[in-house]
Amino acid sequence: MKVAVISDIHGNRFALEAVLEDIATQGVDLTVNLGDTLAGPIEPAETCRILMDTGFPTVRGNHDRSLVDRPVEKMDDVDRFVIAHISDEQRRWIGNLPATLAIDEIFLCHGTPTSDVDPWLDDWFDGRKTTLPSERHIEEKAAGHDYPVLLCGHTHIPHVVRLRDGRMIINPGAVGLQFVRGAPDARYGILERRDGRWQSSTRVVPYDWTAAARTAIANGFPAWETALTTGWVGAEGLFT
Numbered sequence: 001m002k003v004a005v006i007s008d009i010h011g012n013r014f015a016l017e018a019v020l021e022d023i024a025t026q027g028v029d030l031t032v033n034l035g036d037t038l039a040g041p042i043e044p045a046e047t048c049r050i051l052m053d054t055g056f057p058t059v060r061g062n063h064d065r066s067l068v069d070r071p072v073e074k075m076d077d078v079d080r081f082v083i084a085h086i087s088d089e090q091r092r093w094i095g096n097l098p099a100t101l102a103i104d105e106i107f108l109c110h111g112t113p114t115s116d117v118d119p120w121l122d123d124w125f126d127g128r129k130t131t132l133p134s135e136r137h138i139e140e141k142a143a144g145h146d147y148p149v150l151l152c153g154h155t156h157i158p159h160v161v162r163l164r165d166g167r168m169i170i171n172p173g174a175v176g177l178q179f180v181r182g183a184p185d186a187r188y189g190i191l192e193r194r195d196g197r198w199q200s201s202t203r204v205v206p207y208d209w210t211a212a213a214r215t216a217i218a219n220g221f222p223a224w225e226t227a228l229t230t231g232w233v234g235a236e237g238l239f240t
Helices: 013-023 044-054 062-069 077-085 088-095 135-142 209-218 224-230
Strands: 002-006 030-033 101-103 106-108 149-151 159-162 168-171 186-194 197-205
Touching: 002 013, 013 044, 013 186, 013 197, 013 209, 030 101, 044 077, 044 088, 062 077, 062 088, 149 186, 168 186, 168 197, 209 224
Parallel strands: 002 030, 106 149, 149 168
Antiparallel strands: 002 186, 101 106, 159 168, 186 197
8 A cells, every 4th residue: 555645835826727737647546634734824724725636534623623613813824825726615624624634554643642732753843953752752642542543733844753663753844945954945745555664755855945945035935935836944933
């Protein structure tokens, strides 16, 4: 079985289309989406249309949840932009996404199995630095979830951890917005079972990030330009 794993698209239709074109060359049996799908000042409605048409198994991220759980006046600027540009049908689609999902041997979540805001494999940024949490911390978050593969997103950092009992925890990185990666290319994961064992790899896909940045600027979010076109910066100031 071969699975493509996408996450953190953040309304970046340009990156999503490039990733989907690449996935089409990989001979996958299934594509899954780990959430934070629309929260970006680029093309949230078109991004949503593409994903609704594909029907990929999808879990909600923290930004997806805020689009339906918070009143507009309590949303951050980016989420308010998204709400203003998606249809009622698209908001209902977001609202119906599950927090977690299991597909055979694979468990899907956005942050951790019990929280869509907690990071799992990487502590949140201190400037441009991140740190690996303790082994105990990572294992505790996996407690009670006895799947060979546990998938998460949220931090935008590709990372693979193998627990001592053999379970793999995989973050595929972000499709639509790179933090402190040093390159703006979109990222997603390929998960494959061979000879009874799961293995993972990261795909790095170039796309028209200049067009994405121009769109963000035109929509009133110039702070996104550097993040989209360089991949050198962190999340500070992008969602306020």
